[in-house]
Amino acid sequence: MITKDISQSVVKKDHVDKVAGQLPYISDVKMEDMLYGVLFRSPIAYGKVLSIQYPTLPEGYHVIGAEHIPGGNFVKILVPDQPIFANEWVNYIGEPIFMLVGKELKVLYQLLDEVEVEFEEHEATYTLDDAIGKMTDVMATHEFGESLQSIEKIEQEAYQIIEEEYETGYQEHVYLEPQGMLGIYQEDKIQVQGSMQCLYYIKNALISALACDDDEVRVIQSPTGGGFGGKEDFPSMMACHVAIAAQVVKKPVMLLFDRSEDLVVTTKRHPSKIKYKTALDKEGNILSMSTEVFLDGGANTGLSPVVLQRALLNSAGVYKIPHYHAKGYVLKTNTVPNGAFRGFGAPQSFAGIESHMGHLARIAGKDPLEYKRRYLVKQGDPTITNGRFRDPVFMEDMIEDLLETMKYRETKEEFTRFNQQSPRYKKGIGTSLFLHGCGFTGSGERDHIKATVKLLKTKEDKVLVKISNSDMGQGIFTTLSKIVAQELNVPYEEILFPYPDTKDVPDSGPTVASRTTMIVGKLLERAARRLKEQWQSGAEQEIVEHYVHEEMIPWDEKTFSGDAYPAYSWGVNMVEVEVDSLTGNVQLGEIHASFDIGKAIDERIVKGQIDGGMAQGLAYGFMEKMTSKQGKIQQRSITDYGPPTSMDIVHIESKLYDNPYAGGPYGAKGVGELTLIGGAPAVQSAIEDALAVSFYQIPITPEVIIESLEKREGEAVDKI
Amino acid sequence: MVTKTVDSYHFDKLEETIAKLNEEDCTIIAGGTDVMVLHKSRRGVAPKIAGPVVFIDHLSELKQTYLAEGNLHIGACCTYGEMLEHSLIPSVFKKAIREVAAPAIRNRGTIGGNICNASPAGDMLPLLYIFNAKLVLRSFLGDRIVEIHDFIQGPRRIARQQNELLVEVILPDVVDEESTYLVFEKIANRQADAISKVSFAGLLQVKDGKVADARFAFGAVGPTMVRSLEIEKKLLAKGYPLRAEVLEEVVADFSSVINPIDDQRSTAYYRETVALKLLRYFLTSKELS
Structure with missing residues (x-):
């Protein structure tokens, strides 16, 4: 099918296999002589391993531990502080100490029960508040903006200073397919297959752990049932486990998590605490603002420093705040490590700043939306890092349009009347304004990622997409094929896009940071254009494209100044709720959302991103609740964690704005x-x-909600 | 390693099933929606069920729903899905059923299973308590009828003898739903596939401006459903709308009989506060006809 407009929806390339349930995921793979691995995990939050008593192992069963690691005993990410097998110190409940490998899972579970490990327990840091109290284990910190001295001066002359503390909780990805990884030993080489977002992250971790050459490891993505960031950093550790085991036993080794193991030991969204100090004049206008962000990193650094960067870069929201200062920390706690999660620090910051701005509006006696609009950034405005919003900003149009669609004022009046008459149920309407910087922060694409894509044309004139990005359900098999097909003027079905294998795809970077369509898609667009120009029927041809950095205001990672992102996507959400004041339950009413993502490469796929992303974002605000008690995650099932069902989510009315970005394929930005x-x-x-x-x-x-309402009632009684 | 298989029985007739129960202590599986979860192993390994299993969900004798002498009889193996379709099932029960799990579970789970699982958060239990449900337990010796509140003794503890099978649930003197104010509320973290944080069933009849009947039961605020006949009695013959002192006394009394806990799903504070709010609201919200 060749569509006139690339936005026109087509059938997803993997649609039939997925709908028919025919697509084999990693847990469906069975190989001859395949063994299973199960991990012995730390039952304590912090301490030293004194001794390990292994049970007598039956024939064909093995212990794989730190002593088997040919390279360094750390999972290569940013900082070498995450052991592959923690054989000396353990830093969180659930940390892998060793792996038992053998044929029967039942036997392995029994053996696991018979292991005896003696620990010397040390005093652990269980919560972010504890860590803030101590401030001893700072994993990363950044600071930028106007000097605190000049802000202090403004504060001294201000009419009032508003200080607020805001907290966000854990969020769990709940990808449909739990984590799974298979290590295969083949003639002195190691192959790893599994559910993943970042093939080369895994490959690099394996080269480090196995201390081997580039051509001795190979990583292949299996069909991946959702990632949401949960399969960005975490799979590297599992890959190390199965690769080391496969190398020792010289057989395939499979490591699969069931849901409860996955919920308890895999990375989560960083819980955060954000402090705001804002100076106001008499009318409630903002004179200055300083923000402090604290992220709970969990037990090891992982990607937390980068998450903190994005949290800070988004800490002023979509607003032009005069005299702004931001500082942030990632603090270590003895809890399950936190990692990448859709939004990557931004959801915490936006929840915080939108909340704070809403509260400031109340102080100023204004409607939250009206107040926020006064500070909305416009094209040409500086960013908080002295970059520029260079492209058109349509937020005002998007807001105006939604106000009309939702009949905002009338609805508000109607809700006020309803609330006066209804003792039990109370209705409300709320708005959020937000953006997302597309691609890696600053010069990350140029200095760290250096993406390369390849198009291969066979003698039969078939075109293959050779990139290292994962389709994890978000649809890049289809969207990227459409981009290539459109350039070549062939039906998208004819473009071949096999599951990536590092043996024959270059490193086009990880599948993260809303970069795939915009950055990798652009490279493919350019490659396809060149291929078309050079097309020789019947000849094998290979086109390689490398990332070209578009010079903006240069980014300085030390001072946090310059253009943090090449482009921004924008959004406005308006949400109605009905709150049951007896039970605190919240029922969603009408939901409207408008987005500027440059240009949709496939409208239905974008709609899927909108519906899924909004369900996940809304639930982050009022439903999904994960707690850790003495270092132990309490919710071990989906039911207890409570992500929304189709009964909880209502129809989401969404609208897209075309605002093509020259640096993206067909103008597309991140979504x-x-x-x-x-x-x-x-x-x-x-x-x-x-x-x-x-x-x-x-x-x-x-x-x-109930606690707040009870408190308010108590205060009302006190006043009488 | 030898994997021991579990004996399982699947008799055509109820009598054979009862006879087998007299011989052997069996795990009884109706829909299996609780048993399978209770005995679940880690991934890749079959559930661990000790002893033989007897399946009963196919027995037509256990699937009958009928009225007899003003009492509603519901077969223990009626699934939620079947009850939802049946004209004799009171609509307040149907409201509760629609909040049980999701359609797949409702097609398997049975009323008898919900009772015998004896969860403090059992979805059918608050209503069964206020409807004064009686349970028919059959053994080779014959039938024995037990009140539901005597049968359920604690979390997963029931007064079933090894040789007995719950065959029928009787709702005596089914109330007229038209003239009775009936309420069921399930409070959970989401609207499907959820376990109650608090559940509530209430029944109120007002005649000539006076309370003629008042019953209420709460789930998930104690080891079993909490219902107090003593507290209910205090409301009888009281003028309606209730005077503030009467209402306050009942709510205060009730707060002393519930004993909720903190767990991974909610807090004791929330459960207690919400239970009392629901009770207060229930006792004051009936519109006077």
């Missing part, structure tokens, strides 16, 4: 992360509107 970011702040704003109560945390669970 994946953007759609999640506005959900939580919009739902908070709506709940606050319904109950006329301010909240300082997400998720705003029924427990939080």
